[in-house]
Amino acid sequence: MARSAVPPVLFVIDDDPSSLDVLLSDLSRRFGNDFVLRGDTSPEAALAALQEMAAASEPVALLLVDDATPDFLARAHELHPGAKRVLLVDRDYSSTSPAVQAMALGRADYHIVRPWADNESMYRTMSEYLSSWTVEQEPNFEEFRIVAADGDSRVLQLRDVMTRFSMPFGVYATESEAGRRLLDQAGLDGTRLPVVIRYDGQVMIDPSLPDLAGAVGVSIKNEIDTCEVAIVGAGPAGLTAAVYAASEGLETVMLERAMSGGQAGTSPLIRNYPGFPHGINGGLLMERTCEQAWLMGAHIVFAQQAVALERRGDDRIVHLFDGTELRARAVVIATGIEWRRLGVPRLEALVGSGVFYGAAVSESRAMHDQDVFIVGAGNSAGQAALDLAKHARVVTLVVRGDSFAESMSSYLVRAIESIPNVVVRHGTEVVDGAGNGSLECIRLADRANDTVEEVSAAALFIMIGGEPHTQWLPAEIARDADGYLITGRDLREQPGGHWDDDGQPLTFETSMSGVFAAGDVRQGSIKRVASAVGEGATVVRMVHEHLREDQPT
């Protein structure tokens, strides 16, 4: 661990003095060399101590807090926002455990259940939590330095690319001393911005996505003319299909119009992906899957959009944005949907920590006795209001228009009107929000009265819909009225579907035989990371079946 002048503090609050003593001495035995162990039984005394430490700029790495003092965590975190918050809870795997709500609302980063089976397992867990703090403190080697004017919206795209490829970077305002120095060193006067400077001195002025992809070191040009399976889209469905296809010996090319990770890659915290009880950063999860696909032998091409698809004899031809063609025996379309985003930067930063795109049902129990908000006026927003109202104190539906009449089924409107703890605010928009580690409040603009009001909010569910990326496909690939790809048996049963080949379409096969769909783009998909991953794995089995049946004669 990098040592700072003042060793960081590991602070424990437990209202039971003997338990506090045992904890401090156990933790000190393992972590005492690197951290100063401090603790208290009284929240007030602890807050006073933490206040003094904040005033003296003493770093606090971790707050281990007994569940009897839940409010304490929020106040302590205000004083030490970088500290990891660990809730110490009794062994109780019921849905009423305080850990359930604290994790759902982003009010704790981790939890520890006591009594623990043995000290070694507790040390392992604590080491993991401490290492996540340590990693955040490491002095940054910056592989890229971005110099931009304050408020330049292109910085968001640059940040996104760097983050998705785990490239350490720093952003410097042109007006700052460091920003001016970087421009001077590069021999630039700052008239054209933003400027990106790589660690080796390579300078890019207002770089395009392919420029950046090239500088990051990923392929942006497809070098392969013919493959067995072409996968379009590198979100969870496409990446998983690439892992399975390549690992099962298929010559695999994956095309991605932007950078790897899809929608999942933009989520700071995915809470419902199996195996990660404290959630996982979506970018990290996708980056690992992408690396796995590459190591399995998939050819991955970024910043290269598929613009058209056609069938030529036994082959399916994917046309690329740069004018080249890729000939494949089978194609998997995993292009997902364009979720409409709220576009409020401070709320986007809290996604997974009180702000959710969709996901209302899975989080509803954790909303017990809380004030929660839903943005949206469609059936999914209406259904979410009914689910959340069973647990939350008050559910407020924030609706931009003046009525639901055209967007929500009348049975849902009636149900909402009959539930006392559901409030509807028409003519209203969410324009801002804030929270220290988790959502605390949002700002609502009332368009008719031209007023903005700040209200406390434990959670915000954004359900404003999306549109599938299917416009580039030929008319012979059947879609439903909303543009989703119809697959499998539904081709014969759904309006808009058709199947012109012999035999039955395979599961996930579209109306063009040998062309499959997986993930959010498919009609009837579940719109979750884990289900997209499941479809990505399953579709490869169908590709094998198609290749067996479609052996060239």
Ligand SMILES: Cc1cc2nc3c(=O)[nH]c(=O)nc-3n(C[C@H](O)[C@H](O)[C@H](O)COP(=O)(O)OP(=O)(O)OC[C@H]3O[C@@H](n4cnc5c(N)ncnc54)[C@H](O)[C@@H]3O)c2cc1C
């Ligand atoms: C902010 C946010 C948070 C979310 N949080 C959660 C969560 O916590 N838990 C959960 O289960 N789900 C969550 N979701 C939903 C989840 O991310 C999606 O269900 C999942 O990403 C769908 O995966 P996919 O591979 O089908 O599509 P996507 O992830 O949308 O990926 C599609 C990819 O295809 C690419 N593409 C599109 N068109 C083309 C083309 N013509 N050529 C080449 N490439 C193309 C796109 O650039 C994109 O990278 C969240 C969604 C959002 C927006």
